[in-house]
Amino acid sequence: MSLKIKVHHCVICEKNYLLASAYCPQCRSENSFIPMEVEGKGKIFSYTVVYVSEKKWEADTPYSLAVIDLDGGVRVLGRMNGDNLHPLQIDMEVELTEYKDQVPVFKRVD
């Protein structure tokens, strides 16, 4: 069961964004965003494995990062669950299963 992700929904053009801006990037409407939640489910758009990190993440290395296109029409960056370190693939279906120290962690959907 995946967790939900908070997004900003443009009430004019209906596009969802992870980050709000004063003017909608797509339709250019002003102050058109309302908060909304979407399912933390989607597909990997790209991925990498980080071996050299900032100091505060050193204990976690190597860890996987993925850019994920959520089914709710939003793109996010997240960590991948350590079990899936090597077999990651673009287009693989993943879901958000936990926040670890506020970091969103995704897992492959079996």
Added chain:
Amino acid sequence: MALASVIGVGTTHYGALQSTFAELVIEAAKQALDDAGLGPDDIDAFYLGNYAGDSFIDQNHLAAYAASVIGLKGVPSSRLEGACASGSLALRQGILAIQSGMYKRVLVVGAEKMTSQPTARVTEILAQASNREWEANIGMTFPSVFGLIAQRHMYRYGTTREQIASVAVKNHAHALLNPHAHLHKNITIEDVCGCTSMVADPLNRYDCSLISDGASAMVLCAPDLAKEYQTNVVDIIGSGQASGPFELFMNEELTSFSASRQASQEAYEMANVQPMDINFAEVHDCFTMAEIIATEDLGFFKPGEGGIAALEGRTSLRGDIPINPSGGLKAKGHPIGSTGVGQGVEVVYQLRGQAGQRQVKESSIGLTQNLGGSGGTCTVHIYKRR
């Protein structure tokens, strides 16, 4: 039509240097002033490109500080910051200052002292150029930005590990011929592909630019005055700058930077030239992968064909469009704020025929592309020998 003319250039060595920030600034500025035959009192305005002096050397108010150590008196001094594009923002400000008609002779310096901090701290300081909350705090580093880009490029276009590696091999070979370069070491495709010192998959140590100290400088003047100071005039005929999505993941495709495309389009139109008219270029190869997409975004090769061209040798010193004859950020070094100015200095050396062993064949037009962050900032400049 010339926007501004380069009448003086100078640069320090790039590398892990003993010199302080102030000493680097002085060395580059003095060389550029001497090259133009000017003294400090001939300069009307000063622009400094610097990314993070506040973090690297615990010093702020850096333009006035740099002006003071150079010995400029009363000269209006401003610092420009745009992550790794800081240097070219300072250069562009100098061009705009000349274009405005307010100033006749302008000094531009790019400088960074990075090796004063340990590598882990440098990684943190560089990560400040990404979104702290939504990228760095999730664990994204700059090498991983280009790891994500490389995976997508390989998936979408079939770009190979060997093609990406060939960029490092070429730029190392070029740097061997550049006495100013940080690294003087020949490497092979096997060295790169076989390296087990991984940084961000598929990129390893050989794919990454270096942590370097250095400074580069240029003296610009109004085009109608250039011949008074310099017999070997190089004109800047195109200048483009654009912003792109700040976060990497906000780019619709990870295989191209919209800011690079937009800035180059603006520069080409201003200079009234096409990509095919460019004889050689210094581009932003902070990572091997970055050079491949730069050569595509600049229109030298079709999307997806940058890696093929690199492996075929088309971008090497004797290829049809030499890319990074200096050795690039990859092997010449990447003192962040200095890079954008240093690229221009290299283009001027090349156009004047002063590049020694790394001299490209007879050329009249060169280009620079300088990228900040994950494509949040990009500038492109086009230079022409008069």
